Amino acid sequence: RLRRSQLTRRQMDLPIYMDGHATTRVDPRVIEAMLPFFGEYYGNAASRHHRFGWTVRDAVADARAEVAALVGAPARDLVFTSGATESNNLAVKGVAEAARNRGNHIVTARTEHRAILDPCARLEQQGMRVSYLSVGNDGVLDPAALEAAITPTTVLVTVMMANNEIGVLQPIAALARLARARGVAFHTDAAQAAGKVPIDVEADGIDLLSLTAHKLYGPKGVGALFIRHGVAVAPLVDGGGHEGGLRSGTLNVPAIVGFGRAAAICADEMPGEAARLSRLRDRLWDGIRRSLRGVTVNGSMRARLPHNLNISVDGLHGEQLLMGLDDVAVSSGAACTSASREPSHVLRALGLGDTRARASIRFGLGRFNTEAEVDYVIEKLCSLVTRLRAPTPVFDLAEDDRNLPPKWRVY
Numbered sequence: 566r567l568r569r570s571q572l573t574r575r576q577m578d579l580p581i582y583m584d585g586h587a588t589t590r591v592d593p594r595v596i597e598a599m600l601p602f603f604g605e606y607y608g609n610a611a612s613r614h615h616r617f618g619w620t621v622r623d624a625v626a627d628a629r630a631e632v633a634a635l636v637g638a639p640a641r642d643l644v645f646t647s648g649a650t651e652s653n654n655l656a657v658k659g660v661a662e663a664a665r666n667r668g669n670h671i672v673t674a675r676t677e678h679r680a681i682l683d684p685c686a687r688l689e690q691q692g693m694r695v696s697y698l699s700v701g702n703d704g705v706l707d708p709a710a711l712e713a714a715i716t717p718t719t720v721l722v723t724v725m726m727a728n729n730e731i732g733v734l735q736p737i738a739a740l741a742r743l744a745r746a747r748g749v750a751f752h753t754d755a756a757q758a759a760g761k762v763p764i765d766v767e768a769d770g771i772d773l774l775s776l777t778a779h780k781l782y783g784p785k786g787v788g789a790l791f792i793r794h795g796v797a798v799a800p801l802v803d804g805g806g807h808e809g810g811l812r813s814g815t816l817n818v819p820a821i822v823g824f825g826r827a828a829a830i831c832a833d834e835m836p837g838e839a840a841r842l843s844r845l846r847d848r849l850w851d852g853i854r855r856s857l858r859g860v861t862v863n864g865s866m867r868a869r870l871p872h873n874l875n876i877s878v879d880g881l882h883g884e885q886l887l888m889g890l891d892d893v894a895v896s897s898g899a900a901c902t903s904a905s906r907e908p909s910h911v912l913r914a915l916g917l918g919d920t921r922a923r924a925s926i927r928f929g930l931g932r933f934n935t936e937a938e939v940d941y942v943i944e945k946l947c948s949l950v951t952r953l954r955a956p957t958p959v960f961d962l963a964e965d966d967r968n969l970p971p972k973w974r975v976y
């Protein structure tokens with residue numbers, strides 16, 4: 566057993582990256598596509614009167630078509646932004662402002678990313694009303710809860726497609742149908758879902774959809790917002806009138822080209838890649854639960870991204886786990902942002918107590934992870950947890966008394 570792990574160790578590059586919900590490595594094919602646009606093709610896509618402008622304008626048009634195709638949208642309805650944070654801000658604040666005369670109410674969910682919750686909080690300071698819907702213990706939103714929350718003053722419903730911590734997928738088509746039936750615009754933050762699971766804004770009835778390149782093996786600092794033709798959005802940034810006046814500023818051409826290439830690769834390889842990653846993810850979970858007691862999955866295992874695993878390890882703190890896993894890059898719900906010491910608002914929304922929420926680790930598998938890496942992580946985590954638990958007599962007592970009712974167990 567020792568020999569096998571030593572062998573694995575030699576074959577592998579350490580540290581191992583399994584934090585694919587924070588960001589992903591840029592695919593080498595994407596880098597290759599971008600490079601000429603830092604060098605010979607340096608024109609401004611808005612320059613109409615010379616070849617330097619035309620070349621990059623065509624490259625941007627190709628990229629727009631590739632990104633739009635990934636979500637089944639017409640290319641003309643896509644606005645390039647600096648990422649999903651900006652796209653979400655543009656959707657939430659832009660729709661709220663454009664609809665100011667029609668209503669002042671937004672509906673969202675408690676498990677949203679901060680890039681939705683914080684713009685909503687700012688609008689609340691400015692007099693808007695926001696309803697934050699609860700989710701089930703599995704992280705899934707009940708469409709009936711949305712139906713009950715929509716009022717005649719509701720102007721926007723925004724619910725993420727896939728959660729960035731627990732990978733849970735929301736029933737977007739059902740939610741969008743309810744919003745539309747009441748004449749309310751439906752936005753979804755698809756930063757985690759895009760390129761990983763099929764998306765079709767037409768079939769799903771989505772009015773606005775946020776994307777970011779760096780979660781799908783593209784560069785950081787570029788994203789997009791799909792805005793269905795006819796949906797009114799006020800811009801956040803005024804200037805030269807780029808992107809149909811919705812997002813002024815000279816286009817980041819190399820990043821946009823990379824985004825297009827990354828989207829095209831995802832579209833091509835999605836079926837095979839999703840199947841491979843869900844096999845790896847299941848191998849990871851099976852390996853962990855076979856060797857460790859007191860480990861639970863957070864969030865639905867059925868409505869879930871193929872590459873996400875989020876678990877809580879009883880009796881331990883996420884920070885202990887992260888420190889112990891010194892050559893594996895993962896995240897914990899112990900502190901969702903480095904600035905905050907609060908446990909994850911997502912895990913709290915599932916009904917987890919502080920202790921359980923703090924005992925969580927999130928694995929985000931990706932295109933460049935291998936089976937050998939998964940096996941290494943299983944072994945490393947299991948021996949770490951066994952070691953951390955061993956010297957604590959209190960925990961042994963709890964384990965020996967497993968038949969006691971849960972409230973008597975020591976976590």
Ligand SMILES: *Cc1c(COP(=O)(O)O)cnc(C)c1O
Nearest residue numbers: 648649650678680729756757777
């Ligand atoms: C990463 C992420 C964002 C922010 O995207 P940026 O491009 O980094 O601004 C927003 N929402 C979700 C769900 C994310 O995972």
